[in-house]
Amino acid sequence: MRLPTRLLPLSAATAASTLLLTGCFSGSATDGSSNGEGDGNGAADGKRVRVAMMNPPRSGLSPLSDDAFKLSRWSAAETLVTLDADGDAEPALATGWQQDGRTWTFGIREGVTFHDGTRLTAESVVRSLTRAATASPKPRILDGVELTVRADGDSVTVTTADEDPLVPQRLSSPQLSILAAKAYRGKTVSPVGAGTGPFELTKVNGTSSATLDRYDGYWGGRAKSPGIDVKFVPDGTARAATLRSGEADIVEAVPVSQAALLDEELVTEVPMPRTNTLYLNTADGPFEDAALRAAAREAVDAESIVKGVYEGRADVAKGLLGPALPWAAGLRKPAERVKSAAPEGKKITIGTFPDRAELPEVAQALQQQLQKAGFEVKLDVREYANIESDALAGEFDAFILSRATILDSGDPAAYLYSDFAAEGSFNISQLSDEKVDAALDKAAGTRTGDARRRSVIDAEAAVLATDAAIPMLHERVIQGDAAGVVDVEHDPRERALVTADTYVK
Structure with a gap:
């Protein structure tokens, strides 16, 4: 199977000093040094x-x-x-x-x-x-x-x-x-x-x-x-x-900050179904209060994060499902929202990880925005392997995650269930809501096609109405070849x- 490729030119900036990682790919028993012309059985030129x-x-x-x-x-x-x-x-x-x-x-x-x-x-x-x-x-x-x-x-x-x-x-x-x-x-x-x-x-x-x-x-x-x-x-x-x-x-996931330092002809930007989301802990701590979750939502300025952190190489989120699923925008309706309450200095801890280079910067931007709204914010940034279990256990008041929305089945219903169903295995928000569960069950049971897409958007609306998750932006893959x-x-x-x-x- 060959998936279509969309190539978007990226502007190159002035050259910067290059980090030399001598030996990074050395030590392999077969280092790809052959320069043969192929063996007639599918091999190209012998390079690994x-x-x-x-x-x-x-x-x-x-x-x-x-x-x-x-x-x-x-x-x-x-x-x-x-x-x-x-x-x-x-x-x-x-x-x-x-x-x-x-x-x-x-x-x-x-x-x-x-x-x-x-x-x-x-x-x-x-x-x-x-x-x-x-x-x-x-x-x-x-x-x-x-x-x-x-x-x-x-x-x-x-x-x-x-x-x-x-x-x-x-x-x-x-x-x-x-x-x-x-x-x-x-x-x-x-x-x-x-x-x-x-x-x-x-x-x-x-x-x-x-x-x-x-x-x-x-x-x-x-x-x-x-x-x-x-x-x-x-x-x-x-x-x-x-x-x-x-x-x-081949270099996967080139950070936005590094893309301009590469030859633009070596960089490919691909829109992807990935959403950068602020998950709020609905079961424990300040965000157990729906009014404070609403206050956090109102405080988040996603457009400034897209411009400042992602240098415009991302899309401001209108929902959990982004432009990689073009049908979503046409079906989406404004979600019902709870009235917000003043944070009054409530202390919150936001967790995230540096494995995706932009996330610590996103965390710092959110820290400033939420503090301006009246929260007292502490950040906890650790490598993903060392922080995932704490996030799933509800140890944070909020967690920033870059999440693929159709990673597994090609259908967003599976992602929505995993992240927001009471029994979902990746329920960082610790959400347990009867309306959300009912909407997710309906989406999961609807046959593929337009009816299923409508039920998926209904489920998204049910999740957004809880403010358990604040979608901020939709990322793009930047790959270097x-x-x-x-x-x-x-x-x-x-x-x-x-x-x-x-x-x-």
């Missing part, structure tokens, strides 16, 4: 692709965590279904499917092998999906979903407790990747040498690096590059510097990056 990524693994690259999206971006692990540009389901490891009430039957592709040489079968699909469905916590794509999986000859049947129109889209989530039996031998799930993609994950160096080699037995055809060398570089300035110094071929990189993906969903077609000249 060097990638600088933002977030290091949080769960040892377990596919049951957000690390699954790294496996997907490296084309190491695959799912039964993929999504096209509109979010509609397309065949991948499954060749097709049909629905009969609560049961969906998926045909499994023949001739597919895992990286350890074992064959993809209906039983291996059942094993992977059952492990995900019974995990604790579940992958968020299965929030509120009870399903059972069984083999039926060469097919697999998936049965849900309630009729679910989104089963194919759910199965496209990288967190439901299909892996070989070897991946499940321990207490944790290890994807090393266990995927089906064109690249095999061969080595993981903690949170510093990963190595992938071309898998010549790939069912979709031999990859053009012999492998991928990944370095995790959380610092945005250092990450952008790897492109300027020639040490990386060296001049010699060919056919790298620019994916607004952040699922694809290096594919079988990607290579370095």
Whole structure:
């Protein structure tokens, strides 16, 4: 699947001093130094692709965590279904499917092998999906979903407790990747040498690096590059510097502050379904009071944050769903709002993380705005791996998060449920509201199409009416690609990056 790319020119600023990260990509056994002309079997010129990524693994690259999206971006692990540009389901490891009430039957592709040489079968699909469905916590794509999986000859049947129109889209989530039996031998799930993609994950160096080699037995055809060398570089300035110094071929998530320092021809800006939101703790502390949540909403000046922090490379939010979903604006109506109350010096703590370089600056801007409104504000900024558990446990009065809104299923109903349902697994706001839950349940049960889109916007309105979340802006992906990189993906969903077609000249 090839997602369309939208290229938006970025203005270049005067050159700045370049950080030299000598040795950042050194040490690989195969460093991509070959300059051959190809072998006639899909290889381009023998060079390995060097990638600088933002977030290091949080769960040892377990596919049951957000690390699954790294496996997907490296084309190491695959799912039964993929999504096209509109979010509609397309065949991948499954060749097709049909629905009969609560049961969906998926045909499994023949001739597919895992990286350890074992064959993809209906039983291996059942094993992977059952492990995900019974995990604790579940992958968020299965929030509120009870399903059972069984083999039926060469097919697999998936049965849900309630009729679910989104089963194919759910199965496209990288967190439901299909892996070989070897991946499940321990207490944790290890994807090393266990995927089906064109690249095999061969080595993981903690949170510093990963190595992938071309898998010549790939069912979709031999990859053009012999492998991928990944370095995790959380610092945005250092990450952008790897492109300027020639040490990386692909740099994901270039910070806004660094984009102008790069050659504009090497930078691609892609609108994406990602919202920068201020989540307010509705269960404990000052923001248990709806009137104080309203006061916080009125104090936030998102336009000044877009101009000052993002240098205009973001869109002011009108709701939780942004311009990457163009139908949302046309359906949205003004939400009902609670009358605000004076903060009168109420003390609040706002948490966020520096992994996305702009967030600490956003936090500082919000601190000033909320203090001007009458709050006393303290900031707590820690790396995401060290702060996520506290955020989910409700340890903050407010939390700033850059959140993808259709990351998992291509449908925003799953994100809304995960973040705002009383039983949602990512409910940072600790929200428990009967009207919100009812609206979310309705959206989840509505068939795909215009009716579902309307019910999704109704659910968004129910959430906004609580002021449990204050959407501020919608981000854009800024990605840096060296001049010699060919056919790298620019994916607004952040699922694809290096594919079988990607290579370095």
